[in-house]
Amino acid sequence: MALKCGIVGLPNVGKSTLFNALTSAKALAANYPFATKEPNIGVITVPDPRLDKLAELVKPQKVQPTTVDIVDIAGLIKGASKGEGLGNQFLGNIRETDAIIHVVRCFEDDNVVHVDGSVDPVRDKMVIDTELIFKDIETVEKRVEKFRRTAKSGDKESKKMVDVGDALLSHLNSEKPARSFETDEEGQEIVNEMMLLTAKPILYVCNVDEESFATGNAYTQAFQASVAAEKAEVILISAQIEAEIAELESREERLEFLQAMGLSEPGVNKVIRSSYQLLNLLTYFTAGVKEVRAWTIKEGTKAPGAAGVIHTDFEKGFIRAEVIHYEDYVKFGSEAGARDNGKLGVEGKEYVVQDGDVMHFRFNV
Numbered sequence: 001m002a003l004k005c006g007i008v009g010l011p012n013v014g015k016s017t018l019f020n021a022l023t024s025a026k027a028l029a030a031n032y033p034f035a036t037k038e039p040n041i042g043v044i045t046v047p048d049p050r051l052d053k054l055a056e057l058v059k060p061q062k063v064q065p066t067t068v069d070i071v072d073i074a075g076l077i078k079g080a081s082k083g084e085g086l087g088n089q090f091l092g093n094i095r096e097t098d099a100i101i102h103v104v105r106c107f108e109d110d111n112v113v114h115v116d117g118s119v120d121p122v123r124d125k126m127v128i129d130t131e132l133i134f135k136d137i138e139t140v141e142k143r144v145e146k147f148r149r150t151a152k153s154g155d156k157e158s159k160k161m162v163d164v165g166d167a168l169l170s171h172l173n174s175e176k177p178a179r180s181f182e183t184d185e186e187g188q189e190i191v192n193e194m195m196l197l198t199a200k201p202i203l204y205v206c207n208v209d210e211e212s213f214a215t216g217n218a219y220t221q222a223f224q225a226s227v228a229a230e231k232a233e234v235i236l237i238s239a240q241i242e243a244e245i246a247e248l249e250s251r252e253e254r255l256e257f258l259q260a261m262g263l264s265e266p267g268v269n270k271v272i273r274s275s276y277q278l279l280n281l282l283t284y285f286t287a288g289v290k291e292v293r294a295w296t297i298k299e300g301t302k303a304p305g306a307a308g309v310i311h312t313d314f315e316k317g318f319i320r321a322e323v324i325h326y327e328d329y330v331k332f333g334s335e336a337g338a339r340d341n342g343k344l345g346v347e348g349k350e351y352v353v354q355d356g357d358v359m360h361f362r363f364n365v
Contacts, residue, residue, distance in 0.1 A: 006097035013105040014207040014239035019072035021242035040072040066294040106219035107209040213238040237267035282355035317363040326356035
């Protein structure tokens with residue numbers, strides 16, 4: 001399932017450093033604006049202790065975690081919606097993503113220049129928001145004008161489009177993102193079709209110095225207060241610390257480093273899990289001696305759709321799914337143990353897959 005999260009922010013806030021830590025890739029991380037001109041695309045593994053536990057029980061030949069694509073997008077400046085800097089390219093790259101990871105700088109460092117001359121994460125966020133909203137206003141205005149004439153002639157669909165569009169324009173002009181716009185189900189479908197930049201779900205990452213990653217600082221406190229009404233998740237990490245962890249060769253070295261820093265896991269793990277949740281994804285598992293594997297599906301997916309993620313033939317010829325909830329699988333130690341204790345369920349086409357289900361599909365082609 002090729003779903004993408006885009007990392008955005010002003011130049012020099014730590015986007016590429018975070019990208020490198022997330023993917024262990026080597027995107028250019030440099031101390032000057034627009035170090036990232038073309039978007040870097042990487043694949044990140046979603047950490048899941050449930051997969052490790054299933055592998056421990058089954059002892060398969062292979063273990064395959066699930067993944068999410070991550071995109072490091074060029075830095076934004078004021079005027080991007082009008083093409084300033086790499087604005088058009090930046091906004092086009094955001095449009096192709098499914099969710100946004102917005103990185104803001106919350107650390108002082110005289111050796112790392114700030115594009116606006118001073119550190120102020122609240123102001124920086126407003127710059128990004130303003131440019132995205134300006135572009136969305138332009139998109140909505142074009143769409144509304146296209147339907148306004150037919151709406152006057154009495155066409156109901158066109159009238160609905162114009163009514164929703166005008167209300168959305170009022171919302172955007174009050175400096176509010178499209179994701180907070182409230183409408184009915186039909187109106188939401190109209191909004192979704194516009195593929196607006198500010199309609200995408202968002203995760204905020206405050207990039208802090210080593211002293212502040214545990215408790216935050218004045219910058220993170222001000223930023224969290226500024227986004228409180230959005231009900232969006234805010235994560236504090238030190239991209240520099242994460243980069244140092246990623247550079248370590250062995251698992252043992254990484255564990256020692258984490259213990260020395262007083263951490264139970266790398267901060268990027270939180271970013272990855274939150275990004276996964278942001279996309280409304282969940283995981284189900286298949287478990288056999290050849291392979292224990294995690295599979296990604298959208299919340300609300302029914303059993304045939306989940307089978308189709310493995311192979312389209314599984315969905316076309318779906319007969320039934322044999323399902324064991326993860327907790328039962330672990331409690332009884334195996335598929336056989338769960339079956340013997342009445343915890344293996346046989347489900348049909350209407351079964352909605354739950355996060356953590358261990359599944360086996362029966363199909364006929």
